[in-house]
Amino acid sequence: xxxxxxxxxxxxxxxxxxxxxxxxxxxxxxxxxxxxxxxxxxxxxxxxxxxxxxxxxxxxxxxxxxxxxxxxxxxxxxxxxxxxxxxxxxxxxxxxxxxxxxxxxxxxxxxxxxxxxxxxxxxxxxxxxxxxxxxxxxxxxxxxxxxxxxxxxxxxxxxxxxxxxxxxxxxxxxxxxxxxxxxxxxxxxxxxxxxxxxxxxxxxxxxxxxxxxxxxxxxxxxxxxxxxxxxxxxxxxxxxxxxxxxxxxxxxxxxxxxxxxxxxxxxxxxxxxxxxxxxxxxxxxxxxxxxxxxxxxxxxxxxxxxxxxxxxxxxxxxxxxxxxxxxxxxxxxxxxxxxxxxxxxxxxxxxxxxxxxxxxxxxxxxxxxxxxxxxxxxxxxxxxxxxxxxxxxxxxxxxxxxx
Numbered sequence: 088x089x090x091x092x093x094x095x096x097x098x099x100x101x102x103x104x105x106x107x108x109x110x111x112x113x114x115x116x117x118x119x120x121x122x123x124x125x126x127x128x129x130x131x132x133x134x135x136x137x138x139x140x141x142x143x144x145x146x147x148x149x150x151x152x153x154x155x156x157x158x159x160x161x162x163x164x165x166x167x168x169x170x171x172x173x174x175x176x177x178x179x180x181x182x183x184x185x186x187x188x189x190x191x192x193x194x195x196x197x198x199x200x201x202x203x204x205x206x207x208x209x210x211x212x213x214x215x216x217x218x219x220x221x222x223x224x225x226x227x228x229x230x231x232x233x234x235x236x237x238x239x240x241x242x243x244x245x246x247x248x249x250x251x252x253x254x255x256x257x258x259x260x261x262x263x264x265x266x267x268x269x270x271x272x273x274x275x276x277x278x279x280x281x282x283x284x285x286x287x288x289x290x291x292x293x294x295x296x297x298x299x300x301x302x303x304x305x306x307x308x309x310x311x312x313x314x315x316x317x318x319x320x321x322x323x324x325x326x327x328x329x330x331x332x333x334x335x336x337x338x339x340x341x342x343x344x345x346x347x348x349x350x351x352x353x354x355x356x357x358x359x360x361x362x363x364x365x366x367x368x369x370x371x372x373x374x375x376x377x378x379x380x381x382x383x384x385x386x387x388x389x390x391x392x393x394x395x396x397x398x399x400x401x402x403x404x405x406x407x408x409x410x411x412x413x414x415x416x417x418x419x420x421x422x423x424x425x426x427x428x429x430x431x432x433x434x435x436x437x438x439x440x441x442x443x444x445x446x447x448x449x450x451x452x453x454x455x456x457x458x459x460x461x462x463x464x465x466x467x468x469x470x471x472x473x474x475x476x477x478x479x480x481x482x483x484x485x486x487x488x489x490x
Contacts, residue, residue, distance in 0.1 A: 116153035121161045121176035125285045133199050134258075135251030137242035138282035138289055141167060148289070150174055154296065156360075160376065164292065171292035172281050173373075177262070199254040199285065211253050212237065218260060223350045224382035232270070232349055236260065239269055242282070258286040264375040270349055276340040276370050293371040298333070298359035299324040299435065320359075327439040328484040329368045334432050335480050336370025337362065338473055341424045344378060345469070351381040354424045355402030357431050377402040381420070389418035420460055425469055429455035429476075436480075444483055451476050 126143035128134045141148040151164040158178060165174040202211050212233050219229045240248045240256035248256070259265040265288060271277040278291040299320050324330060344352040356377035363373040384401060393399050393409035399416035400406050404427050407417045433452050440448055455472045458465070 115155045115158055116163075117155075117158065117161060117178055118150040118153065118163055118174075118176075121178055121287065122150070124178075125176065125287050128199060128285055129251075132251060134255045134285040135242065135249055136255045136282065136284040138167070138287065139284035141282075142284055142287070148174070162374070165289065167281060167289055170281070172289045173278070173292055174287065174289050175264075176287040199258055201257050202250070202253050204250060206250075206253070208237075208248060211248070211257075214257070215260065219349075221386075222266070222380045222383045224380075226350060228348065235269060239280070255283055255285050259283060259288060262286065262376070263379050266380075267344075267352060267375050267378055270347065271343055274340075274343045276336050276343065276372060277375075278371055278373075291371070293363035293373055294365050296360075296363045296373050298362045298364075298431075324435070324438075325368060327436075327441065330435060330439075331480040331484050332368045333364050333370050334436055335477055336364070337428050337432065338425075338477050340370060340372065341428050342473065345424060346466075352378050353381050353384055353405050353420055354378050354427060355384075355405035357404055357424075357427045359431070379405075384420070385418040388416045391416040423458050423460050423465065423469060425473055426456050426458040429458075441483060444479060448479060451479060 122142065125134070125139075129139045129143050138148055147168050149166045151166060154162040154164060154173070156162075161174075161176040161178055163174045165172050202214060206214075215233050215236055216229055219232055223229065223232075236256060237248055240252050242252055242255075265280075265283075268277060268280045268290065272280065278293065281289040281291060283289070325333070341354070344354065354377070356374075361372065361374040361377075363371050365371055379401070384405065388399065388401065388407055391399065392414060393416050394414070396406065396409050399409050404422070406421050407419060408421065409415075410417050429452050433456065436452065437445065437449060451472065455476065458469060458472065
């Protein structure tokens with residue numbers, strides 16, 4: 088009788104856990120809702136874009152496996168015709184610098200309210216220029232970026248930007264990831280933009296959607312302790328030469344966003360789940376939503392009220408300090424992107440590292456992690472450490488098949 092009771096108890100508890108997790112899954116994965124909102128706007132002529140017809144009419148753009156981690160940021164593996172891709176859609180208004188505050192419900196009426204009917208192309212260019220000036224700072228080459236955006240917005244490539252295409256482009260430009268994809272569209276480690284419809288967009292697919300580990304069904308994930316899961320992740324990684332090639336890719340991406348053509352971007356969530364790689368072990372970014380323009384972040388955070396340094400954090404990795412005399416956050420981020428990348432790579436690279444370079448590799452990684460934005464000659468030191476790390480790794484793998 089006792090064993091029967093415990094058996095029923097295990098079944099009951101297990102069923103309850105699965106129910107709770109399933110409810111969470113259905114809240115996270117709302118692809119049908121996302122498609123309905125976008126297609127309703129497209130069919131009423133509010134928005135337009137190169138992915139609209141495939142999504143809403145011919146239905147050759149499919150939503151596949153759900154990768155969403157937050158209800159407001161929908162993310163799916165998808166198929167567009169015969170091409171694999173990643174589909175992303177915003178279910179609520181994006182407040183990019185929310186510092187943990189709750190997002191407001193998506194406002195249907197005003198979501199695609201700009202530009203209004205009668206807006207000329209010149210006026211739209213001025214709107215985009217003003218937006219970039221606020222996000223990226225007053226830089227001399229912003230006009231080039233505006234022209235680039237108009238080229239992307241012209242989804243049907245007819246040489247004109249329709250009102251529907253302009254509304255889609257304006258909504259997408261509020262998203263840091265979309266802006267970064269356009270700015271870095273020719274860079275190796277940035278996924279290519281395949282198309283868009285409203286604020287839904289499709290980007291290049293990545294074969295491996297995490298830096299390490301294996302993908303398990305969510306039911307199995309429930310019963311694996313986090314400590315054991317971390318140990319298991321470290322076991323399921325590529326060979327060391329391949330890890331070194333992936334790591335070089337991350338270092339190159341850090342170079343891409345560090346004082347790029349339109350200013351510096353800050354990587355505010357450098358975690359394994361946001362980095363992936365292809366079948367040739369070239370790094371590809373999976374999620375760039377927490378990579379934000381430095382000018383934009385500084386402007387927002389500098390007057391934020393704080394009690395301690397813990398109140399001055401955006402994402403998980405962009406931290407400033409709390410000025411106790413004014414009880415306001417300072418604007419200078421403490422750690423540069425490179426230091427955060429090296430912290431992520433430390434265990435990844437040291438595990439299984441060849442004995443002849445392990446000591447030097449460890450020394451360089453710790454020097455990298457110690458980098459501070461406020462240090463004298465930080466930019467020179469940043470470049471030196473980054474180049475030394477890349478050289479050390481390339482020398483070791485350059486004559487292997489994995490290079």
